[in-house]
Amino acid sequence: MPDTTKPADATTEDALDDKALKMFGFKVWTYRMGEQVSLMIHLGDRLDLYKTMAGQGPLGSDDVASLTGLHERFVREWLMGQAAAGLITRHDDGSFQLSPEQAAVLADEENSLSFAAGAFRGGTDPAVLDLMAEAFRTGKGLSYEQQGPTAAAGLARMTGPWSRLALTSIILPALDGVTAKLSAGAKVVDVGCGGGVTLATLAAAYPATTCVGYDPSSAAIDLARRTVAEQGLTNVEFVQAGGEDIPASGDIDLVLTFDCLHDMPFPNRAATAIRQAIADDGTWLIKDIRSTGDFEKDSRNPLLAMFYGFSVASCLQSAMSEPGGLGLGTLGLHPKRAEELTTEAGFTSFATHDLSDAANLYYEVRV
Numbered sequence: 001m002p003d004t005t006k007p008a009d010a011t012t013e014d015a016l017d018d019k020a021l022k023m024f025g026f027k028v029w030t031y032r033m034g035e036q037v038s039l040m041i042h043l044g045d046r047l048d049l050y051k052t053m054a055g056q057g058p059l060g061s062d063d064v065a066s067l068t069g070l071h072e073r074f075v076r077e078w079l080m081g082q083a084a085a086g087l088i089t090r091h092d093d094g095s096f097q098l099s100p101e102q103a104a105v106l107a108d109e110e111n112s113l114s115f116a117a118g119a120f121r122g123g124t125d126p127a128v129l130d131l132m133a134e135a136f137r138t139g140k141g142l143s144y145e146q147q148g149p150t151a152a153a154g155l156a157r158m159t160g161p162w163s164r165l166a167l168t169s170i171i172l173p174a175l176d177g178v179t180a181k182l183s184a185g186a187k188v189v190d191v192g193c194g195g196g197v198t199l200a201t202l203a204a205a206y207p208a209t210t211c212v213g214y215d216p217s218s219a220a221i222d223l224a225r226r227t228v229a230e231q232g233l234t235n236v237e238f239v240q241a242g243g244e245d246i247p248a249s250g251d252i253d254l255v256l257t258f259d260c261l262h263d264m265p266f267p268n269r270a271a272t273a274i275r276q277a278i279a280d281d282g283t284w285l286i287k288d289i290r291s292t293g294d295f296e297k298d299s300r301n302p303l304l305a306m307f308y309g310f311s312v313a314s315c316l317q318s319a320m321s322e323p324g325g326l327g328l329g330t331l332g333l334h335p336k337r338a339e340e341l342t343t344e345a346g347f348t349s350f351a352t353h354d355l356s357d358a359a360n361l362y363y364e365v366r367v
């Protein structure tokens with residue numbers, strides 16, 4: 001609402017609180033800095049700068065340039081910027097080094113649950129950005145397919161560390177009786193499987209189990225098929241289809257929906273299909289973004305604005321990509337709504353697991 005108590009000329013800087021103006025201007029510029037630093041993290045990841053520096057002692061810019069085969073002048077500027085951002089350590093003698101913690105977050109994709117550099121994609125395709133803006137005018141969002149060919153790969157790298165490193169050690173053991181069934185040989189379906197990292201991990205860990213992944217995005221399914229082919233897995237296949245179209249076989253022991261129900265235009269239809277697919281003693285494991293349904297409570301999350309950004313740019317787009325879509329968005333599947341959704345679909349048991357995943361909660365759902 002405009003403040004009608006102020007005179008119309010109160011928009012000049014003279015009429016403003018100088019300190020508040022400076023503080024607010026600084027806040028806005030920190031987000032612009034974040035955009036630039038994000039781009040630098042993407043370059044560091046893409047050019048293997050972090051991976052090259054990890055585990056090394058102090059290095060000069062010439063050392064980093066020769067180890068990576070890159071041009072020293074660009075490497076030096078990048079290093080100085082990284083030090084300015086507090087992302088790598090600069091010693092008094094002008095050398096640079098990644099601390100073990102910095103290496104865990106920026107370099108160690110294979111072993112670190114904290115690896116984050118893969119989430120930095122280097123910006124948004126201008127054509128996708130135009131369509132994103134257009135969605136504000138039409139109310140019709142972009143499906144993951146329309147979000148560009150790199151969306152699936154980018155997401156797979158963002159969610160990959162938890163999918164690969166925590167699935168068999170933390171997540172599945174938290175469920176009642178599931179790992180025993182998987183070891184003996186079970187049927188698993190991953191709905192909204194994306195690039196297939198989760199299902200490939202499960203299939204590799206439980207060779208007697210057969211797995212099918214479903215996703216409506218052809219880019220995601222192509223990537224998933226490449227992932228399992230590279231790993232030589234024969235107990236997993238992928239089908240390009242939405243969650244609402246999975247077969248009503250009634251014999252699936254474990255259904256996964258990881259970070260995808262809130263992206264679906266009609267998660268209720270997927271829930272109904274899952275009820276018809278799952279065995280009466282089966283388990284449905286939902287992983288979804290930590291939220292409470294209450295903005296004030298969610299505001300305790302210092303990264304909340306990033307999640308709303310993910311929503312407007314991606315999740316809400318997908319959830320509004322069909323006419324009448326429910327449009328839950330990134331923060332829309334909080335525990336209460338998740339329980340309602342599963343109850344309406346015919347499930348009677350719902351348990352929340354907090355597995356110390358900073359971004360997600362896990363819901364164990366049974367008939």
Ligand SMILES: C[S@@+](CC[C@H](N)C(=O)[O-])C[C@H]1O[C@@H](n2cnc3c(N)ncnc32)[C@H](O)[C@@H]1O
Nearest residue numbers: 144159192193194217220242243258259260264
């Ligand atoms: C954020 S990604 C998560 C992918 C993967 N599960 C993971 O954890 O990395 C959301 C996925 O939901 C998929 N999706 C969107 N609408 C869907 C629907 N109706 N049925 C199944 N999956 C859907 C998208 O194509 C996308 O791959």
